[in-house]
Amino acid sequence: MAKSYHLIGSYTCPWVQRAVIAMRAKEVPFEVTYVDLRDKPDWLLEISPHGKVPVLKVDDEVLFESNAIAEYLDETVPPRLHPEDPIKRARNRAWTDFVPGFSSALGKVIYAKSKEEAEEGRAAASRALSLLEEALAKERGNDGPYFNGDTLSLVDAGYAPFLQRFGIAEAVLRTGLLDGFPLVRAWSDALMQNGYVINSTAPNFAQEYESNLQRRETYLWSLIEANRAAAQ
Ligand SMILES: N[C@@H](CCC(=O)N[C@@H](CS)C(=O)NCC(=O)O)C(=O)O
Structure with a gap:
């Protein structure tokens, strides 16, 4: 019998999005429940060891950690999103291990609380981007547009949510990084045009992400507000 998949997420979580991209790329039908992480339901705390999302329920089994979820899906549902060659x-896998480092480096610019902090964050973001540039130039061994060539891989699923957020920030911050x-x-650019990536965010993502930027009192949010005020 076909398995049932139930994803527990939050509206703006990039790690949840990574799991969604993997499921979309595998065309797995799934149910999704979004929770408010500032008011976590007891049932989430009961099933999620770190109290975090994503959690994926596969029938009655509970999986957590986005990478483990993506790897499980890749082992059990075709098509493979990892290369066949070991x-x-x-x-x-080594490059997916770098996703958290990449996320925190870009986060120093995206979520900076002041212009100075955003400028200080440039060095870390630039280092992380240069590592990826090198990976794409030397290790990838193909012309793209994705990490492994013309089909989406789990590396793409891991990085796309963070590149998306960086793109949103960059449209306003214009760091030129x-x-x-x-x-x-x-x-x-290729990832942002990919249908699985486009369909990986919650319907109210844009609004929720802005609220998130506002709640975190980011410099980015102050610029968004200032731009809006200037346009009125
Ligand atoms: N390493 C985890 C990170 C998941 C994570 O940090 N999720 C955040 C939302 S984006 C969360 O649930 N935060 C709630 C908390 O830390 O209490 C993964 O890859 O799944």
């Missing part, structure tokens, strides 16, 4: 697969990294820019 060396390439190991390298892909991507100018030095043309391969990352082209990769990001």
